[in-house]
Amino acid sequence: MSELRLIKSIKEIPGQKYEYLAPGHRLCAGCGAPQLVRIVLKAIPDPKIVINATGCLEVATTIYPYSSWKIPWVHNAFENAAATAGGVEAAFKILEKKFGVKKPHIIVFGGDGGTFDIGLQALSGALERGHDFVYICYDNEAYMNTGIQRSSATPRGAATTTSPAGTVIPGKPERKKNLVEIAVAHGIEYAATANPAYPVDLYNKIVKADAVEGPAVIHYFNPCPTGWRFDPSLSIEIARLAVLTRVWPLYEVEKGEYKINVMIKKPRPLEEYLEKQGRFRHLLRPENKWMLDLLKKDIEENWKWLLRRAGLA
Amino acid sequence: MFVQLKLLLWFRRESEMGKIIGLNGDEAVAYAVKQTNVDVIAAYPITPQTIIVERLSEYVHNGELEAAFVPVESEHSALSATVGAALTGARVFTATASQGLALMYEILWIASSLRLPIVMALGNRAFSAPINIHCSHDDAMAARDAGWIEFFSENVQEAYDLTLIAFKSAESCLLPAIVNLDAFILTHSLEGVEVLDDNDVKRFLPDKRPIYPYPIDVEKPTTYGPLALYDYYIEMKRQQAEAVKEAYGKIVNIMREYSEVSGRKYSPVKAYFMDDAEVAIVVLGSAAGTIRTVVRDLRSKGEKVGVLSLTLYRPFPEKELMNAVKNVKVLAVMDRAYSYGAPGAPLFSDIAATLYNVEEKPMLFNVVYGLGGRDLTADHVKFVFNIAKEYLRKGIVEKKEIWIGVRK
Numbered sequence: 137m138s139e140l141r142l143i144k145s146i147k148e149i150p151g152q153k154y155e156y157l158a159p160g161h162r163l164c165a166g167c168g169a170p171q172l173v174r175i176v177l178k179a180i181p182d183p184k185i186v187i188n189a190t191g192c193l194e195v196a197t198t199i200y201p202y203s204s205w206k207i208p209w210v211h212n213a214f215e216n217a218a219a220t221a222g223g224v225e226a227a228f229k230i231l232e233k234k235f236g237v238k239k240p241h242i243i244v245f246g247g248d249g250g251t252f253d254i255g256l257q258a259l260s261g262a263l264e265r266g267h268d269f270v271y272i273c274y275d276n277e278a279y280m281n282t283g284i285q286r287s288s289a290t291p292r293g294a295a296t297t298t299s300p301a302g303t304v305i306p307g308k309p310e311r312k313k314n315l316v317e318i319a320v321a322h323g324i325e326y327a328a329t330a331n332p333a334y335p336v337d338l339y340n341k342i343v344k345a346d347a348v349e350g351p352a353v354i355h356y357f358n359p360c361p362t363g364w365r366f367d368p369s370l371s372i373e374i375a376r377l378a379v380l381t382r383v384w385p386l387y388e389v390e391k392g393e394y395k396i397n398v399m400i401k402k403p404r405p406l407e408e409y410l411e412k413q414g415r416f417r418h419l420l421r422p423e424n425k426w427m428l429d430l431l432k433k434d435i436e437e438n439w440k441w442l443l444r445r446a447g448l449a
Numbered sequence: 450m451f452v453q454l455k456l457l458l459w460f461r462r463e464s465e466m467g468k469i470i471g472l473n474g475d476e477a478v479a480y481a482v483k484q485t486n487v488d489v490i491a492a493y494p495i496t497p498q499t500i501i502v503e504r505l506s507e508y509v510h511n512g513e514l515e516a517a518f519v520p521v522e523s524e525h526s527a528l529s530a531t532v533g534a535a536l537t538g539a540r541v542f543t544a545t546a547s548q549g550l551a552l553m554y555e556i557l558w559i560a561s562s563l564r565l566p567i568v569m570a571l572g573n574r575a576f577s578a579p580i581n582i583h584c585s586h587d588d589a590m591a592a593r594d595a596g597w598i599e600f601f602s603e604n605v606q607e608a609y610d611l612t613l614i615a616f617k618s619a620e621s622c623l624l625p626a627i628v629n630l631d632a633f634i635l636t637h638s639l640e641g642v643e644v645l646d647d648n649d650v651k652r653f654l655p656d657k658r659p660i661y662p663y664p665i666d667v668e669k670p671t672t673y674g675p676l677a678l679y680d681y682y683i684e685m686k687r688q689q690a691e692a693v694k695e696a697y698g699k700i701v702n703i704m705r706e707y708s709e710v711s712g713r714k715y716s717p718v719k720a721y722f723m724d725d726a727e728v729a730i731v732v733l734g735s736a737a738g739t740i741r742t743v744v745r746d747l748r749s750k751g752e753k754v755g756v757l758s759l760t761l762y763r764p765f766p767e768k769e770l771m772n773a774v775k776n777v778k779v780l781a782v783m784d785r786a787y788s789y790g791a792p793g794a795p796l797f798s799d800i801a802a803t804l805y806n807v808e809e810k811p812m813l814f815n816v817v818y819g820l821g822g823r824d825l826t827a828d829h830v831k832f833v834f835n836i837a838k839e840y841l842r843k844g845i846v847e848k849k850e851i852w853i854g855v856r857k
Contacts, residue, residue, distance in 0.1 A: 182667065183667035184667070185665055185667065187533070194676070195676045198672050198674075198675035198676050199675070199676050199677075199678075200675045200676060200677035200678075200681050201681065203672035203675060205670065205672050206670055207667060207670045208665045208666065208667060208670045208671055208672075208673075209670070209671075209672045209673065210533065210536060210665065210673045210674060211673065211674035211675065212529055212532050212533065212556070212559055212674060213529065213555055213556060213559060215525070216525060216526060216529035216556070219521060219525070219526035219529035219530045219533070220529045220530065220532060220533035221533060222491075222519060222521070222526070222530050222533065223489065223491055223519060223529065223530030223531055223532065223533030223534035223535075223541075224533035224534065224536065224537055224665070225533075226489055226491070226517035226519045226530070226534060227488060227489045227517065227533065227534035227535075227536075227537040227538075227539040227541070228537055229517060230488050230489060230515070230516060230517040230539065231488060231537060231538070231539055231658065233515070234488065234515055234658075235658050237537075237538070237658070240665075240667055257522060257523060257526075258522070258523075258525070258526050258529065260522065261521055261522030261523070261526055262526075264522070265519065265520070265521075
């Protein structure tokens, strides 16, 4: 990956000439998805196409007869974005060989429901078969499009409409699944986490993911003011706090080598992150301390695990 | 029936019409698919379809076919990948049966609504439970409302021919197409199959791309599969309904064209001794051959019986069927599937709906047979004709639904 056009500053991100997502879409103010899409489409050169799983990004950008997409865009169903992308990729490869049709860069967007849950099988199959695409999970940690139901990406203790902050069970009892580790277990060459508060890091990771022959997976922290219940102006601040509290470690796995991109030597108190979001506020009540402790343990264990993987512990 | 066909083929060989090779139903489909110069095959193994994808992967791995074989992890992904591949303008194929079709169900509707010319072979197998690998038409019937063209083959030769007809129909009508072939009875039966010369296939089915006329193209960015609500959805569905209706005439022409290329006559409906038949059976798939044998036998005794089988099931051949039964007094509709709690099994309901507004129409009754591979014997068929004759004599259908071949 020596000749990659990696950047050092946000000023190097290509400007207005390279916008592929038109304004006027119906994504919520403060949603992390449009920023993700814009940066991804700037980082990946032409020709390029997008495959989109059913979800917020899909419904909010393609309300017929309008579309925000200035490049070819395909939506098939909820759980099959990776399978659809696999078919597109296989077809372009053989058409290139037989008929000289040029294969575009293939980018897949799926939410956490479409990736962690219902689409996990299709994703696993596509990763195992080695289709050449960049799969990006924009993770807003619940089924936001259907009205904030818990997914296997919802962190422990978070309140959703199907894991409410009840008097007996205060939020989601189970811990969050590790998507990057699942992706890495397929032996793929590149997987990484990303976050909108670190756009340079995000941009460079997309460049690297795109450069890989075969599949690459990006797991993106997608702030959701509606589902997490915070003011839209706080999106980036919350995203940054997720990194600074070790909730969302920024790391990448290149050919099995783990590298922590933003080292958090001294984490900020988790409470700073939690108190800003309605979904977590109940955890700060004394009677729910047991759940808060479990969440803290998840975060601590995950960080220690990452240090071991990165050869730092 | 098979013997007769082989004799026919033997005469053909004498006249050097085509090459005859021994193939089972699955192999015949795979052979036809290879001849189309297909680009992408995405499929998942399931009995009794598996031989199709085994042969196709052999063709690919041995360099006989330049195609991408995508060995997906489920039937849901098989059809999903096929949808993606078809959008690029590639020629695509998949195959499944029974549970596999059920797992694909969601995507059947998406494939047809995106107007993608996908061809699928369906080795008609009973739905679970209990799990069973043999023939019912459950899967074909589950797909009947999904906007796919559906063909039924009666024998291995037809499975081969209809696969080629299906590609041309799908690509001409911009609709996906299913070729049904009965589990084991056809998928695993060996026949001498007369195959077309590769060049004849190319003449019938031109080898040009893109197959889908609006393929993914970065120069013409298109949004495929958007959100459309109450302000546009119903118009789109109406257009789709019109497209399926219009497909009928196109398919008739394609069948005619294929008849010329192959020397084997194809039309949506096959009528046997129907001109003056007083009682008749209508059926789908391989059972037609057995029934035809009985009809021949009864005709030799002077009985006015006939049989009608449908090669094209969707779009439904309403006019041809009305025309074929206009002199029939009692019509037995034989279903190899059931629709629980419905006023009739699927084919029966289709035919009743077809004939309801016709003034001079036969009395109808529904015969359920062969579920899960239960044999249909000549005696069963004679039994059905006897009931039909009894109803004719009495002037009334005493039982609208009977099941045959069921242990007491």
